[in-house]
Structure formats: structure tokens, C-alpha cells
Amino acid sequence: MTPVVQLDAVSREFAGTAAVRxxxxxxxxxxxxxLLGPSGCGKTTTLRMIAGFLEPTAGRILLEGxxxxxxxxxxxxxxxxxxxxALFPHMTVxxxxxxxxxxxxxxxxxxxxxxxxxxxxxxxxxLAGRKPKQLSGGQQQRIALARAIAVRPSVLLLDxxxxxxxxxxxIQMRQELARIQKETGLTAILVTHDQEEALELxxxxxxxxxxxxxxxxxxxxxxxxxxxxFVAEFLGxxxxxxxxxxxxxxxxxxxxxxxxxxxxxxxPSDGTTVDAVLTAVRFRGxxxxxxxxxQGRTVLATSSDFELRSGRQVRVHLPAAHTIDLPxxxxxxxxx
Amino acid sequence: MVFLLGPILLVVAIxxxxxxxxxxxxxxxxxxxxxxxxxxxxxxxxxxxSLLVAAAATLFAxxxxxxxxxxxxxxxxxxxxxxxxxxxxxxxxPELVLGFALFQQLMVTMRxxxxxxxxxxxxxxxxxxxxxxxxxxxxxxxxxxxxAARGLGAGPLRAFFAITLPVMTxxxxxxxxxSFLTSFNNVPLSLLLKGPGIxxxxxxxxxxxxxxxxxxxxxxxxxxxxxxxxxxxxxxRLVGFNKVFSR
Numbered sequence: 001m002t003p004v005v006q007l008d009a010v011s012r013e014f015a016g017t018a019a020v021r022x023x024x025x026x027x028x029x030x031x032x033x034x035l036l037g038p039s040g041c042g043k044t045t046t047l048r049m050i051a052g053f054l055e056p057t058a059g060r061i062l063l064e065g066x067x068x069x070x071x072x073x074x075x076x077x078x079x080x081x082x083x084x085x086a087l088f089p090h091m092t093v094x095x096x097x098x099x100x101x102x103x104x105x106x107x108x109x110x111x112x113x114x115x116x117x118x119x120x121x122x123x124x125x126x127l128a129g130r131k132p133k134q135l136s137g138g139q140q141q142r143i144a145l146a147r148a149i150a151v152r153p154s155v156l157l158l159d160x161x162x163x164x165x166x167x168x169x170x171i172q173m174r175q176e177l178a179r180i181q182k183e184t185g186l187t188a189i190l191v192t193h194d195q196e197e198a199l200e201l202x203x204x205x206x207x208x209x210x211x212x213x214x215x216x217x218x219x220x221x222x223x224x225x226x227x228x229x230f231v232a233e234f235l236g237x238x239x240x241x242x243x244x245x246x247x248x249x250x251x252x253x254x255x256x257x258x259x260x261x262x263x264x265x266x267x268p269s270d271g272t273t274v275d276a277v278l279t280a281v282r283f284r285g286x287x288x289x290x291x292x293x294x295q296g297r298t299v300l301a302t303s304s305d306f307e308l309r310s311g312r313q314v315r316v317h318l319p320a321a322h323t324i325d326l327p328x329x330x331x332x333x334x335x336x
Numbered sequence: 337m338v339f340l341l342g343p344i345l346l347v348v349a350i351x352x353x354x355x356x357x358x359x360x361x362x363x364x365x366x367x368x369x370x371x372x373x374x375x376x377x378x379x380x381x382x383x384x385x386s387l388l389v390a391a392a393a394t395l396f397a398x399x400x401x402x403x404x405x406x407x408x409x410x411x412x413x414x415x416x417x418x419x420x421x422x423x424x425x426x427x428x429x430p431e432l433v434l435g436f437a438l439f440q441q442l443m444v445t446m447r448x449x450x451x452x453x454x455x456x457x458x459x460x461x462x463x464x465x466x467x468x469x470x471x472x473x474x475x476x477x478x479x480x481x482x483x484a485a486r487g488l489g490a491g492p493l494r495a496f497f498a499i500t501l502p503v504m505t506x507x508x509x510x511x512x513x514x515s516f517l518t519s520f521n522n523v524p525l526s527l528l529l530k531g532p533g534i535x536x537x538x539x540x541x542x543x544x545x546x547x548x549x550x551x552x553x554x555x556x557x558x559x560x561x562x563x564x565x566x567x568x569x570x571x572x573r574l575v576g577f578n579k580v581f582s583r
Contacts, residue, residue: 053483073486074495080487086480090502099498103489151488 002065003028004155004187005050010059011211012045019045021211022059027155027189027204032181034190034202038234042211043191044159050189051157052076064154074103079148079186080157083164085140087132093119093143094128100151118150119143121180138169145177149184156181156188162197174200195235199223207231226250229326238300240326241318243272248326255322256301258290258308259315271320278312292316344561351558353551362551369555379556381533382540385454389526389536390519393458394512400459401466402508406500408467409474410482420467427464434460435528443529450531457525462515469514473507513571517564 005027012020020042027033035043048054049061052073061069068076079100088096098115106114119125122142132140141161148156161177162170178201181188192198198205199219207214207222207230214234215227226232229240229248237250259273267273276294283306290308292299299316308314346360351369353362373379401423407413408420426434435457442453481503485495526536535543537556545553 051483051487053486072491073483074489074491076487077489078487080484082478082480082484084478084480086478086484088481088484088499088503089477090505099485099490100488103494147484147488157487 001029003062004031004064005189006062006065007046007050008060008062010046010049010056010061012042012049012054013057018211020049020056023208023211023213025206025213027187029187030185032188032190032201032203034192034198034205035208036192036195036198036205036234037208037214038193040210041208043193043208045211046208047157047159047189047191050155051078051080077151077154078157079151079153079155081141081144081148081159081161083160085132085144085164087140087143087147089132091131092128093124093130093132093135096132096143097147097150100147104151114150118146121149121183122146122176137165138173141165141173142176145180149180149186154187156186158188158190160191160193163192163194170197177201207234225324226326232324232326237324241297241299243318244274249318249323250326251299251318251323253289253300254302255319256292256299257317257319258292258301258303258305259317260305260308260312262307263305267315268317268319271318271323273315273317276314276316278308278310278314281308281310347554348558348561350551351554351556353554356550358549358551358554369551370559372550373552373555373559376544376552378540378543379537382535382537385451385534386520386537389451389454389458390516392455393462393519394515396455396459397462397466397515398470398508398512401463401511402470402504404463405467405471405474409471410479420471423467424464426460427468431461431522431524432528435525438525439528443531450529450534453529453531454526454534454536457529458519458522461522461525462519465515465518466511469511470504470507473504473510477503509571509574513567517567 003026005025007023007025009022009024010020011018011022023042023046025033025046035046037043045054049056050063052068052071052075056069059069060067063071063076088099091099094115097118098111101111101114116125119128122145124139124142124146127135127139127143132143135143141164145161158177162173165173174197181201190198190201202219204217205219205222206216209230215222215231222231223235226235226237229250232240232250238253239251239256240248241251242248257268259268274294276292276299278290279293280291282289287302287304288306288308290301290303292301292314294316299318301316349362350358350360352365352367353359353369354364354366355362404419404423408416408423438453438457438460442448442456443450448456481499482495485499486492490498520536521538522536523538523542526539527542530536530539537560541553541556
């Protein structure tokens with residue numbers, strides 16, 4: 001089956017600076033792909049090139065198997081949801097949603113049916129006659145989505161669509177977005193800097209670093225086995241420990257065990273155990289987060305031992321089953 | 337408030353005076369100075385010239401200024417700041433200097449008629465307003481709107497006429513009102529660029545008070561005031577007064 005979107009060694013420069021470097025990307029039909037990374041990683045530039053708002057400086061873009069590298073946006077059959085929603089302020093909700101259908105010369109009757117369907121899909125049929133200004137942020141977001149879906153695009157492009165919503169609404173809209181994508185079976189590409197959003201929504205995530213792919217794969221795989229320190233840090237890993245044998249590993253704080261003479265006096269047989277001093281204890285209610293320092297190296301751990309105090313001598317155990325090996329990244333390689 | 341409205345109310349009161357000279361309080365009420373003002377041939381000519389020049393110069397300034405505003409606000413090209421500054425410069429140059437320069441170039445060197453010179457001069461005068469005010473309304477609107485239209489299947493022209501232009505409309509109306517009033521009230525340029533039988537109403541009024549000191553000018557001022565307030569109210573109804581001046 002031909003991929004819906006395919007990027008072959010696509011690059012984009014801005015005044016001599018590369019924003020995207022020889023990026024390859026394949027998005028299959030019905031798949032939800034997330035482009036993820038910190039600001040400046042090239043994710044938005046990539047999306048804008050797929051939409052046709054930016055031309056690549058090198059490489060090819062194929063849409064539905066056809067070369068679309070130089071095609072203007074209006075001839076790409078995309079549905080884009082902008083960060084700012086970009087609803088047309090002088091048109092009613094209904095006219096907004098119908099705009100793409102009108103541009104495609106779809107007859108009145110069908111136009112009305114499909115506009116109605118799109119509004120129903122986002123659950124806002126009752127607001128058809130309103131102007132965008134009269135809607136809440138969440139409602140505007142849904143209308144922007146309905147407008148993009150109404151044209152039955154070959155790919156739905158979502159540019160940080162939830163970043164302007166407050167935290168509670170964002171989680172709610174995330175589920176809504178997942179439902180709508182499943183219901184319509186649309187191929188979608190989401191640009192986000194929120195790793196939780198990508199982990200929850202995407203079938204496949206692509207983590208970008210300085211215009212190249214740092215890691216790509218199913219969210220579970222990527223999360224379980226980050227390829228390098230950049231990816232691990234981006235996904236929220238906080239512990240980066242150089243073990244006595246020279247390996248660098250990462251481990252989640254909840255998997256680190258803090259041992260005191262009261263709790264045990266035996267040394268665990270697996271993994272690594274080091275002597276450490278607690279330098280900070282943060283109480284969180286159900287547990288506390290402690291900062292343990294051993295020979296200049298810092299490890300965060302969670303513990304339900306509420307007797308732990310700063311300054312305490314402990315032993316810290318990193319179970320082998322939970323440590324993730326990280327290859328040294330280029331920046332970390334010794335220069336000699 | 338007293339200094340703001342007081343003199344204006346005084347002028348209005350004198351316009352309705354029955355006396356022969358400008359005096360306050362007026363000796364009685366009459367409309368004869370309005371009759372006088374409306375039947376004065378040079379005021380009639382001045383009003384016609386003023387209206388024509390203001391309307392045409394506003395139109396020219398908008399036709400030239402809107403593309404400049406679009407280019408400056410929506411594109412980033414080398415020297416786009418310089419272009420913006422260039423088009424805003426007539427607002428910085430003293431109007432008498434501008435008027436004299438244009439007089440020298442247009443009327444003396446190029447031998448353009450007074451009406452032509454007035455039109456060109458006022459267009460130059462209004463360009464900064466057209467660029468600034470339409471530009472401000474563009475700056476406030478979301479640049480993604482046009483892209484959204486393109487993404488939904490509209491070509492560049494359709495996107496412009498279906499989305500960009502309607503979104504700019506309040507800004508264009510504001511710019512038009514502001515430009516029209518600026519041109520209509522202008523004295524320095526009009527004074528230098530007038531010619532035989534062609535001069536604007538404010539210039540005629542200035543001429544008139546130099547020779548006669550009767551309430552005719554007060555009556556004309558009252559009429560102008562009424563027309564301006566009327567225009568402002570109409571704009572308020574159309575786009576909202578706050579939008580006009582919240583640049």
C-alpha cells in the first residue's frame with residue numbers, strides 16, 4: 001500500500017541555517033504519527049512543508065504516492081488545524097466548516113449534509129450560527145477540527161492544536177481527538193512538544209533533534225528504550241548515572257531503592273548498589289522524592305519511608321531490570 | 337473640558353447670531369449667517385473642491401497603501417522596514433515643507449494644474465494614514481487565516497478576496513474615515529497648491545476671515561462640525577468608533 005505521506009531526504013534551510021536535514025518520513029494510511037521535540041527541532045517546519053506553506057530546499061515530498069514537492073497547498077487535499085485555530089472571524093461556524101467544500105465546488109445539498117456531519121462529529125451542531133468570537137477556546141478548537149475534517153483530507157495536519165487550552169481541557173480534548181481520529185479513520189500527523197500528548201495519541205512517534213530524527217517508533221517501545229540521552233531527557237527521564245563499569249544508564253526515580261540499615265542489611269545481588277548521602281527530601285503526600293549524592297553523582301529516588309531526612313547516610317540500589325543503557329551521544333564522546 | 341468644548345460651543349452659538357459682528361453673547365437668534373454661508377460662491381466652490389480632493393485622495397491613498405501594508409505586514413523581504421519608514425515619512429515632514437516641495441516640482445517645474453497638484457499632494461499626505469491604519473488591522477489579525485484558506489483549497493486570489501480583504505475591512509473603513517477628515521481639514525498643503533478658481537474650503541474660510549469679521553465663518557464651522565460628528569457616528573455604527581482609533 002502506498003504511504004499517504006512520504007518524505008525523501010527533505011531539507012530546509014533558513015538563511016543558510018538548516019532547520020530540517022535530510023529527513024525521511026513515512027506515514028501509512030490510518031496511522032496517527034506524532035512529530036515531537038523541543039522548540040527549534042524542525043517539527044513545525046516539517047509540517048509546513050507537508051502542507052505546502054514552505055518549499056523544501058532539497059528532497060522530495062510524496063502525497064498519496066505522487067510528487068507534491070512543488071504543489072501549492074490548495075492542490076494537496078490536506079486538512080490543517082492551526083495552533084491559533086485560524087477560524088475566519090467574519091463567517092459563521094457553519095460557513096467556516098463549509099469553506100473547504102465550497103472551494104471544491106461541492107453542490108449545495110451535499111455541502112450542507114457534510115457540514116452538518118462534521119459539526120455533529122465534534123458535537124457542536126447547535127453552534128452552527130455563531131461567530132467564532134462567541135465561542136470558548138475549546139469550542140473554537142473543535143470547529144477548527146471540523147473544518148479540516150469536512151473536506152475529507154488525505155491527511156489531517158495538527159500543529160500544536162491543544163497548546164492554547166488549559167490543562168484540564170487539554171486532557172479532555174486529547175481523548176476527543178483520539179476518538180475522532182478512530183471514528184473517521186483519518187491519517188493524521190500531530191506536531192507537539194508535549195511528550196504525554198504524543199505518547200497517548202500516536203501510533204508512531206518521531207522525536208526530532210536539530211532537524212534530524214533522534215528516534216522513531218511506537219510510543220511504548222520508544223518510552224521503554226530511549227535511544228540516547230536526548231530522547232530520554234525529552235521523555236522525562238531525570239536520572240543519568242555513570243556506573244562504576246563505565247556505562248551510562250537512566251532509571252526512573254520510582255525504580256531506585258533507598259536502603260537503610262533498618263530496612264535491610266543485605267546487599268542486593270543484582271544491579272548496582274552504592275553508598276550515598278541524602279541532600280534533599282521532598283514530601284509529596286503518598287511518598288517522598290529524595291536526592292542522593294554518591295561521589296559527585298546525583299540520583300533521584302522515590303521512597304515511602306517517611307523517616308528519611310536530609311544528611312542521612314544510605315545505600316542506593318539500581319535494580320538491573322530497570323536500568324536502561326544509553327549509548328554516549330556525540331557531544332559526550334571524549335574529544336581526545 | 338472647558339477649554340476643549342467651550343470655544344467650540346461659543347463658535348456654534350455665534351453661528352446662530354442675529355448680530356452683524358462676532359460677539360458673545362449673541363444679540364439674538366437667526367439663521368441668516370447660514371443662508372449667507374450657503375450662498376457664498378467661494379465657499380460653494382471650496383466645499384466642492386474639498387469633497388472631491390478628499391474623496392479622490394482617500395481612494396488613491398488606499399489603493400496604493402493597502403498593498404504596501406500587506407507587503408510590510410505579511411512578507412519579510414530585505415529592507416521591508418525601510419519601505420515602511422518611507423511610506424510613513426510624509427507624516428514626519430512638516431506639511432509646509434512638503435507643500436512647498438510639491439508646489440515647486442508639480443506646479444512650477446511640471447506645470448500641473450492646481451486640481452492635479454492638490455490631488456497628488458493630498459494623496460502623499462494620506463499615504464501614512466492608509467498604510468498605518470490598514471497595517472495595524474492586519475497586524476492584529478491572525479496571519480494563519482490566509483494559510484487556512486489556502487489549505488482548504490482556495491488559490492491565492494480567492495483567499496485574498498474571501499478572507500484577507502473582509503478581515504481588513506474595518507481597518508480600511510477606519511483608514512478611509514481618518515484619511516478623508518485629514519484631507520478635508522488640511523490647510524498648509526492646500527494653501528500652497530491652490531490655483532485660480534480652485535481652492536479648498538478651509539483655505540476659503542481663512543481667506544474670508546482675513547477680510548470680514550462677521551459670523552459667516554462661525555456658521556460654516558457649525559455645519560462642518562455637524563458633518564464631522566455625523567461621519568463619526570456613522571463610522572461608529574458601521575465598525576465601532578473604538579476600532580477606528582485604537583491603532
